[in-house]
Amino acid sequence: MQWVRAQSIAEALSHAGPTSRYVGGGLSLSLLLQRGIEQPETLIDLSALPLRQIEGRQGLLRIGSQVRLAELSAHPMVQSLAPLLTDIVRQLATPALRNQATVGGELLERTRCPLFRDPSNPRCNKRTVGSGCAVIDGSEHPGALFGTSASCVAASASELAIGLCAMSAEVTLYSPEGTTERSLPLLALYRSPGSDPSTELTIERTELLTSVTVPVATQQVFGYARLAESPLVPLASCAVMLSVRDQVVVDAKVILGGLTAKPWRAERCEPLIIGQPLASVLSDRVVNAALDGAQPRPASRPLRSLAQQVVREALRRAVEKHAAHRR
Amino acid sequence: MTFRAEDTALSRRQFLVASAASCALAQQAQAQAQPAPSIAGSPEADPPTPRPGELLLVCTVNGKPERLSIDPASSLLTVLRQQLGLASVRHGCTDGTCGSCTTLLAGKRVPACLVPAALCHRQEMTTVEGLSEDGSLTAIQAAFLRHGAADCGFCTPGQVVAAHAILQEPLGPEPSALADALCGQACACDKLPQILQALASVRNQRG
Numbered sequence: 001m002q003w004v005r006a007q008s009i010a011e012a013l014s015h016a017g018p019t020s021r022y023v024g025g026g027l028s029l030s031l032l033l034q035r036g037i038e039q040p041e042t043l044i045d046l047s048a049l050p051l052r053q054i055e056g057r058q059g060l061l062r063i064g065s066q067v068r069l070a071e072l073s074a075h076p077m078v079q080s081l082a083p084l085l086t087d088i089v090r091q092l093a094t095p096a097l098r099n100q101a102t103v104g105g106e107l108l109e110r111t112r113c114p115l116f117r118d119p120s121n122p123r124c125n126k127r128t129v130g131s132g133c134a135v136i137d138g139s140e141h142p143g144a145l146f147g148t149s150a151s152c153v154a155a156s157a158s159e160l161a162i163g164l165c166a167m168s169a170e171v172t173l174y175s176p177e178g179t180t181e182r183s184l185p186l187l188a189l190y191r192s193p194g195s196d197p198s199t200e201l202t203i204e205r206t207e208l209l210t211s212v213t214v215p216v217a218t219q220q221v222f223g224y225a226r227l228a229e230s231p232l233v234p235l236a237s238c239a240v241m242l243s244v245r246d247q248v249v250v251d252a253k254v255i256l257g258g259l260t261a262k263p264w265r266a267e268r269c270e271p272l273i274i275g276q277p278l279a280s281v282l283s284d285r286v287v288n289a290a291l292d293g294a295q296p297r298p299a300s301r302p303l304r305s306l307a308q309q310v311v312r313e314a315l316r317r318a319v320e321k322h323a324a325h326r327r
Numbered sequence: 328m329t330f331r332a333e334d335t336a337l338s339r340r341q342f343l344v345a346s347a348a349s350c351a352l353a354q355q356a357q358a359q360a361q362p363a364p365s366i367a368g369s370p371e372a373d374p375p376t377p378r379p380g381e382l383l384l385v386c387t388v389n390g391k392p393e394r395l396s397i398d399p400a401s402s403l404l405t406v407l408r409q410q411l412g413l414a415s416v417r418h419g420c421t422d423g424t425c426g427s428c429t430t431l432l433a434g435k436r437v438p439a440c441l442v443p444a445a446l447c448h449r450q451e452m453t454t455v456e457g458l459s460e461d462g463s464l465t466a467i468q469a470a471f472l473r474h475g476a477a478d479c480g481f482c483t484p485g486q487v488v489a490a491h492a493i494l495q496e497p498l499g500p501e502p503s504a505l506a507d508a509l510c511g512q513a514c515a516c517d518k519l520p521q522i523l524q525a526l527a528s529v530r531n532q533r534g
């Protein structure tokens with residue numbers, strides 16, 4: 001295995017190929033390397049690249065992919081313009097992990113399905129397409145509730161992505177083929193497993209994520225809720241964005257995570273909120289609409305109630321924020 | 328980790344960040360952890376160039392400059408323990424959950440078991456051996472003794488490094504802030520309450 005200390009974006013891209021991996025904080029990669037689950041030939045170290053800045057201009061917050069999660073949550077501009085991100089980061093993983101984990105690594109981390117990460121489990125379609133899925137074949141692990149397929153029911157890992165999708169963030173990418181950057185809505189970066197669960201992303205692993213851009217609109221309020229078995233084992237999370245004018249919701253976004261194959265936009269929920277008085281947002285009808293599209297299996301049926309709870313709580317917190325805002 | 332049906336009846340309280348003492352998962356990982364061998368590996372002679380297939384790592388560990396040839400896939404834990412003989416950095420869960428390998432990297436606490444050693448090039452690392460410059464006990468170590476914050480001692484070096492770091496970190500105003508800061512630091516001997524007392528006492532001394 002070769003380790004490349006890239007000195008520029010161009011140099012990083014020049015080493016990218018089918019058997020390479022970029023290294024951000026290296027935490028989740030290191031776990032998979034140590035267990036032999038990822039076996040890249042080239043590791044491309046991004047630490048020397050100028051991707052560790054947070055900049056704010058013209059209603060946009062631009063976050064470099066090498067920014068550490070602890071730096072993100074502590075940054076004054078993030079705390080004042082995008083407090084949702086601070087709120088989310090302070091609840092995930094542990095302080096020591098957050099010191100090392102990068103924004104890019106957090107967004108592009110592979111699933112934390114315990115059977116994907118267990119080298120003694122031979123049946124995982126994500127590792128070897130066609131080998132089966134130990135979770136579907138009777139493990140007690142619940143798997144995900146939304147966006148799953150008959151070949152894989154793994155949940156996507158990133159909680160930061162849930163908040164960033166609610167904020168309509170975009171990512172900037174460079175690919176080895178093109179010389180210019182392109183951008184993509186963060187939500188469009190993630191895919192459901194379908195018949196090929198080998199990747200969670202719509203982009204190639206050779207593409208380099210350089211930054212995340214977040215629009216910060218002052219009339220928006222956010223609510224975030226997370227249910228976890230322990231801080232390290234998140235079960236369900238939900239981020240809600242409400243844009244309110246004269247006590248009427250003019251725009252809304254409801255994103256579910258933790259029990260979803262990818263950051264999951266609760267599309268049926270949003271039309272029930274938009275155009276309605278703020279006071280009617282917190283209804284069973286809205287909460288139940290968030291469960292539309294759920295694909296429960298016997299083991300994941302209990303997750304339905306968790307999904308309802310996080311949606312309700314995230315909505316409640318957003319409404320509360322709006323009230324606090326106006327005071 | 329199996330999913331229990333009772334968890335679906337979670338109350339409002341569980342939306343709060345759990346307190347440090349509540350992490351059964353991490354404590355389980357700690358309990359399963361193997362104790363460190365008592366004889367440490369011998370420190371490596373300075374290799375002028377890396378061995379074939381390996382990589383040069385130039386860094387500072389506990390104030391001492393090091394030049395090592397490392398496997399690119401090695402974790403910082405492996406290099407500190409096996410190549411530098413620092414057995415205080417424990418081989419615990421190796422999945423980032425127990426905190427027994429907590430090490431300072433560029434002044435910040437990190438789980439050495441998951442940090443690729445190759446990322447530590449030209450960086451400074453500190454383990455419990457390097458916390459005190461003159462070999463005397465640091466304030467936090469003395470507080471650990473005073474409060475009986477160690478039992479078997481397996482987790483103690485990582486706890487001391489974490490506590491040392493916490494004393495330099497900004498802390499939120501909420502009452503659980505200090506306990507939350509200990510998140511990820513498990514102790515199979517249930518000494519987290521005493522560790523918390525030790526931390527609080529040093530913090531209060533400093534005002």
Ligand SMILES: Cc1cc2nc3c(=O)[nH]c(=O)nc-3n(C[C@H](O)[C@H](O)[C@H](O)COP(=O)(O)OP(=O)(O)OC[C@H]3O[C@@H](n4cnc5c(N)ncnc54)[C@H](O)[C@@H]3O)c2cc1C
Pocket residue numbers: 021022023024025026027028029030046065066069091092093094097100101102103104105106107108109110157158159160207208209210231232233234422423424441
């Ligand atoms: C014990 C544990 C508990 C955790 N708990 C939570 C939790 O509760 N909630 C949560 O949301 N997260 C959690 N995480 C995830 C954690 O916060 C980190 O985000 C994660 O470990 C990856 O960060 P990293 O920078 O180390 O990524 P790396 O390991 O460096 O990278 C991860 C992946 O992304 C790729 N990559 C990295 N940077 C780039 C880039 N710029 N461009 C293209 N590809 C890139 C790598 O090739 C790799 O495939 C946990 C992690 C651990 C180990």
Ligand code: SF4
Pocket residue numbers: 111113114115116123124125126127132133134135136143151152153154197
């Ligand atoms: S759910 Fe997906 S990742 Fe988990 S074992 Fe099944 S195929 Fe593998």
Ligand code: FES
Pocket residue numbers: 417418419420421422423424425426427428429438439440441
């Ligand atoms: S050995 Fe448990 S966190 Fe590193």
Ligand code: FES
Pocket residue numbers: 093094230231232345346347348349350351353509510511512
């Ligand atoms: S409280 Fe257990 S890991 Fe944080």
Ligand code: FES
Pocket residue numbers: 346347348349350351353354424425509510511512513514
């Ligand atoms: S490990 Fe117990 S505090 Fe998190």
Ligand code: FES
Pocket residue numbers: 357476477478479480481482483513514515516517518
């Ligand atoms: S594990 Fe024994 S003192 Fe903490």
